[in-house]
Structure formats: C-alpha cells, structure tokens
Amino acid sequence: MEILNNFSQIQVETPVDKIIRQIRDLITSGQLKAGDRLPSERKLSEKLGVGRTHLRDALRKLEFYGILKTLPQSGTVVAGIGMAALEGLITDMLHVEGRDFKSLVETRVILETNIAQLAAEKRTDQDIIEIENALNAHRIKIDRNEDAVEEDLLFHLKLTEASKNSVLKSLMLIITPDIMQYFKKHNVCGEGRAQIAVEQHEQLLQYIVDKNPDKAAEAIKDHLKDISEYVKTIDNGLVLNGNGSLV
Numbered sequence: 001m002e003i004l005n006n007f008s009q010i011q012v013e014t015p016v017d018k019i020i021r022q023i024r025d026l027i028t029s030g031q032l033k034a035g036d037r038l039p040s041e042r043k044l045s046e047k048l049g050v051g052r053t054h055l056r057d058a059l060r061k062l063e064f065y066g067i068l069k070t071l072p073q074s075g076t077v078v079a080g081i082g083m084a085a086l087e088g089l090i091t092d093m094l095h096v097e098g099r100d101f102k103s104l105v106e107t108r109v110i111l112e113t114n115i116a117q118l119a120a121e122k123r124t125d126q127d128i129i130e131i132e133n134a135l136n137a138h139r140i141k142i143d144r145n146e147d148a149v150e151e152d153l154l155f156h157l158k159l160t161e162a163s164k165n166s167v168l169k170s171l172m173l174i175i176t177p178d179i180m181q182y183f184k185k186h187n188v189c190g191e192g193r194a195q196i197a198v199e200q201h202e203q204l205l206q207y208i209v210d211k212n213p214d215k216a217a218e219a220i221k222d223h224l225k226d227i228s229e230y231v232k233t234i235d236n237g238l239v240l241n242g243n244g245s246l247v
Helices: 015-028 041-048 052-064 083-099 101-122 125-143 149-162 166-186 193-209 213-223 225-233
Strands: 068-071 075-078
Touching (some): 041 052, 125 149, 149 193, 193 213, 213 225
Antiparallel strands (some): 068 075
C-alpha cells in the first residue's frame, strides 16, 4: 500500500476545461487582449469542435470569475485583468472543477437551502407555472424510463430563478454541470432514486406554493440528504468527467 500511495490519479480533462485553458493561453500570449470581442457561439463551437453546451459552460465560468464580460450590443469581451490574477483564477477554477466533488456538493446544499427559502418568500404566480412545467417534463421522462438529466436540472434552475437572486443563480450555473458529470460517471443515483426525486420535487414545490420557507428549506435538505451522506464516503481526489443528473 505504501508504494501505491506514490501514484496519483490521472486527470482526464473535460471539454469545458480544455476551452478554458485555450482561452487562457490566448490571453496570456497576447493574442486576445482586454476589450477584444470573442466570435459568436456558433463560430466558436464550430472552430473548437465542441457542442454549444460545453462552450456556454466554459464562457459562463470565465465570466463569473471576471475574466470575460458581456457588454450590451458588444457581445462577450475580454476583461482588463492582470496576468498574475488571471493565472491564479484559472488555476483555482480548474482545480475545483476537476478534483473536489465533496466541496461542490457541500456548496450546493448551502446554496439550495437558501434558494428554497427565498423562492418560498419571493416566488410569483409565473414562477410557480414555470416550476410546475419543469416538474411535469421531469416526471414524464422518468415515467418513460428515459434519461431526465436536463429536465432535472431545469427544475432546480427554475427554483433558483424564483429566489430572485442573480448571484445565487450564477453560482448554481457554475457548480451544477460538474456535479452532473460526476453523478453519471460514478452512477451515484441508485435504482428507484429518480422516482423518489420526483416525489420530493413535488413536496418542495408545494411548500413554495404555500410560501413556507422553513418547510421548503427542510424539504431541499431532505432531497439532498443521500448525496450529502455519499460524499462523506468518497476520496476528494476523484476526477469529474462525463455527463449525469442531479439527485
């Protein structure tokens, strides 16, 4: 076992990581400068040979960390950030995304507990309609025994929108793709878990409809209980890769 400890796990980069590194390299080499506008998503995705979902995830993360910014009628441009800060930020981004699933889940529990409370307090009638639509779409896929990754994610994002907090929404958009990737690769959700998740979504929605923030917070914690217990049993060094679904 002592010899085994000398080995380290090989990290397989995701398309998002590779896009981030390529943009980082273009900025540090001077090929992209502060104020330069990036090509359209369509042209970039074609040039990079990746889907727009991966591209948007990468751009969203770079924008969240202040490396890129979106300007009205100007598109996505490179922010004026120093090279030392740029290197540090991207190193931190890739480190968290690639290695610390436990921290991602812990962060998600903290975020969604507050999101559920705020959604119960601030939701509008239109929010309820959109959450119900997302829940129905999720339920249909589960009943058909089909993959429901995007429908599951949409339900949680609609809850986030109902919280009326743009920062919480940005944070959720940063962390959820990586959590989804890990779930699929390691088959975290066991058999029958998807149907239970739908039932928990229904209960959570009812508390939000009733404008009961305390019960909504309890419901989301219960919803995330299994994954919270799961991360206590894993090695933080595991690498995120692939695609998956929220619990």
